[in-house]
Amino acid sequence: MTARPRIKDVAELAGVAPSTVSVILNDVPGARVNTATRERVQAAARELGYLPNGLARGLRTRRSGTLALVSDVIASTPYAGQLIQGAQEAAWEAGYLLMLVDTGGDEVLERSAIRALRQQQVAGVLYATMFHRLVEVPDLLAGLPVVLLDARSSREDVPAVVPDEEAGARTAVGTLADHGHRRIGFVLDRNDGPAAAGRLAGYRAELAARGLAWDETLVVRAASTSDGGQEAVGTLLDMPEPPTAVFAFNDEMAVGAYHAAEDRGLRVPEDLSVVGFDDLYVLAREMRPGLTTVALPHRAMGAAAARSLLQLVTDPTAAVPSLQLIACPLVRRGSVAAAPHRR
Amino acid sequence: MTARPRIKDVAELAGVAPSTVSVILNDVPGARVNTATRERVQAAARELGYLPNGLARGLRTRRSGTLALVSDVIASTPYAGQLIQGAQEAAWEAGYLLMLVDTGGDEVLERSAIRALRQQQVAGVLYATMFHRLVEVPDLLAGLPVVLLDARSSREDVPAVVPDEEAGARTAVGTLADHGHRRIGFVLDRNDGPAAAGRLAGYRAELAARGLAWDETLVVRAASTSDGGQEAVGTLLDMPEPPTAVFAFNDEMAVGAYHAAEDRGLRVPEDLSVVGFDDLYVLAREMRPGLTTVALPHRAMGAAAARSLLQLVTDPTAAVPSLQLIACPLVRRGSVAAAPHRR
DNA sequence: CTGAAAGCGCTTACAG
DNA sequence: CTGAAAGCGCTTACAG
The missing domain is CATH 3.40.50.2300 (Response regulator)
Incomplete structure (x- = not known):
């Protein structure tokens, strides 16, 4: 195998100086070059399979790319x-x-x-x-x-x-409201972070925008796992006046919502509507019924x-x-x- | 903000030549340097926050790293x-x-x-x-x-x-055999590729190793999705003498196996054991019961x-x-x- | 329109 | 033990 060609090799083959090769190959703006030499240089570069060395170029131009x-x-x-x-x-x-x-x-x-x-x-x-x-x-x-x-x-x-956690949560709650739900529970992570805070804010904001009453007992915190979701939605479902829909902080908690419903002989979505968050690959799609959820972009x-x-x-x-x-x-x-x- | 220091700056601060700085900082093997100058150079480099330019080094050494x-x-x-x-x-x-x-x-x-x-x-x-x-x-x-x-x-x-598709399939079938299963179905992708071929080979090999009869009717092909798995396992389950266990080409087909069982009032694992392949993140863990599966490493x-x-x-x-x-x-x-x- | 020179920031023989 | 020189492969003013 032969060594990789350098700019000098292209220059020699084309019968010009390396600097000319550089100007041509880089299409330096405002540089006038003879069409014939341009073609000669390009042909030479092609023939040799010339690729400029990026390290040398980067060193010189101070741009590594x-x-x-x-x-x-x-x-x-x-x-x-x-x-x-x-x-x-x-x-x-x-x-x-x-x-x-x-x-x-x-x-x-x-x-x-x-x-x-x-x-x-x-x-x-x-x-x-x-x-x-x-x-x-x-x-x-x-x-x-x-x-x-x-x-x-x-x-x-x-x-x-x-x-946009907040807007995402609003569309989740909004679609639930669009379906006639008035009591919408929210189960969320115990730990506060931008995600939990944003989604909670969106939940509240959309409730308010829809003229739905804020009911603190409808939001319950738990671990953001399916077990946590099951437990949290369970307490929601066992309330005297349970919600007809649940918005879950994430898809895993939504899985828990399915389980909590099943445990009580309730069907999703007939008896309980559920919306998740994340659009967790495969999981959300494979649930039965498929989970309606807010995708993380x-x-x-x-x-x-x-x-x-x-x-x-x-x-x-x-x-x-x-x-x-x-x-x-x-x-x-x-x-x-x-x-x-x-x- | 001041410009990044170069080797020359370190050399000047330490009162030595750039080449000396290079030798010291790179710990060139077999190079004897005075402890005092070594320390002086190292101190200078530290003081300046010197980081060698990787492009220049790469250009020179012909190793980009x-x-x-x-x-x-x-x-x-x-x-x-x-x-x-x-x-x-x-x-x-x-x-x-x-x-x-x-x-x-x-x-x-x-x-x-x-x-x-x-x-x-x-x-x-x-x-x-x-x-x-x-x-x-x-x-x-x-x-x-x-x-x-x-x-x-x-x-x-x-x-x-x-x-190692084949060995993976063998451990899947092996664990099923260990649990006393004698009729083990295999549902796999319609398309042949190294994965399907290897897993099929492993299935056959393990059956043979266990002295279990090869029964062609026990392997059925379908799309490698949950729907495909449901369909394929369905035909297995509807056989006169259905398998007591199914090895699925992948976890999605295994999900289908769960569905096919459920459709027929069969429980997993009591009535039907299932082993998947892939250990698909979250899905395998979140199934009920959790899916026993072969992980892709x-x-x-x-x-x-x-x-x-x-x-x-x-x-x-x-x-x-x-x-x-x-x-x-x-x-x-x-x-x-x-x-x-x-x- | 094209070439010669300098220099980007290093490392590597080679002197001394 | 340390320094001066050359050179890695480019690009960029600057001449001509």
Whole structure:
């Protein structure tokens, strides 16, 4: 196998200077070149299969053409692929390559990873968490364009891209109200985070918008697992005047709602309508009936964050929104029906 | 903000030449340096927060310190994260950074992505598919160390890392046999691929090893979805002498098995034992009863492939196994019970 | 319109 | 034990 050709080889083959090759291959704006030599150079490059060395170019131009995605735990959710794909595609469209590092939440590893990334001269970094939460932006990232992905920080100066939890919750509750439900329960995670807070706010807001009374006994907290959901929805169902519908903080709690209904001989959706949140891959689709739920827009978030980052990379003073809320669409399946008549 | 320090700055601060700084910071083996100057240089580097420029270093040493993972469709499965994480961690442990590109199965995009990656001087590439299948290794990859991840090619010279489908199927059938089942059905995908072929082979092999008769009517093909599984298991259950246990090609078909049983008033596992394949995130765990299934070792595969690649990168003549079969462990949950007595 | 020169920031023989 | 020089492969002013 022969060594990879360098610009010098192309130049020699075409009978011009390397600098001329560079100007031609890079289509330097405002550079007038003879059509004949241009063609000669292009032919030579093609013949040799010439690919400019990106490291040399990056060194010279001070632009590496790479972005990084650093995340806490890539593998922990089935959405990782979507998030990454969205970011990678947007990067690619702008001619950038994406480097990935997963720190597993380990701060020491995070520090050395960021150092390694800086050494590689990444143009900017996407700092992502695998579920919407609050983070501190590491000091080591200072001076580099950064955007937060599915995460927020207390710092106003670093743009964040997160799901619009509140609006998502409103569409969930809204569809239930559209079906005539007046008593709608909400089961949510015990831990407060941006997701729980946002979804609760949306629940309240939509209730208010619909003129439905706020009833504190209708919201119950539990672990955000199917067992937690089962327990929480169980207490809702055992109330003297139980809700006819339940909005669950996430799809796993929604699974629990199905179980709680089943335990009491109630059918979903005839006796109890259920809406979840997340659109957890396969699960929501495979439930019986299929779970109507609010999807987390991971791919769109990844793409939006990468685009904002790219703007910052191109122009550090660019006015990118400090917070982007990405819409969470409702995925209608079979778990919502008209409210049963009061017995 | 002040410009990033270069090696020259460190050298000046320490009062030595840049080459000395380089030797010290890189701990060049067999280089004797005065302890005092070593300390002076290290202090200077620390004070300045010096990080060597990876592009310059890579240009000079001809080692970029990066690997690439190119895949067809990252986002399509919930395992993507595991696969990527395994590869990334192994790369990181060896001091390499991982670049990721998802081609969405688009060959044109794939070609330009590989070109871009080559320009960036990646040391090697992991060529991955999101489910075990046959691929053709792109010519453009020629001359670069490559290992196939969750994929195989007809070319013997490119190492592949795939799940041990056959052994996985054997443990599935084995656990069923251990529970006293003698008539074990197998429902599988209509399309033949390495996964279907391997799992079928494992089914047959284990039956033989257990001295159980091969009964062709016990294996039925359908779409590899829950509907397909329901249909296929339905025909099994409606046989004159139905199986007491079913091994499903994947977890979605196993879901169908649950449905088929339910449709007939049969309980899992009392009346029908079920074992799936994949350990599909959340689904398998959330079924009732929890689905006993064979897990796909995505993380281990990612790590194994990256390690093989790294060996090749370090020494192109290294003897890495041309095929690595990664074990698929059985995850025991609640869908297997002792075979019911013959009525 | 094209070429020669300098330089991006390192590392690596090679002197001394 | 340390420094000066060359060079990795490009691009970018600057001449001509």
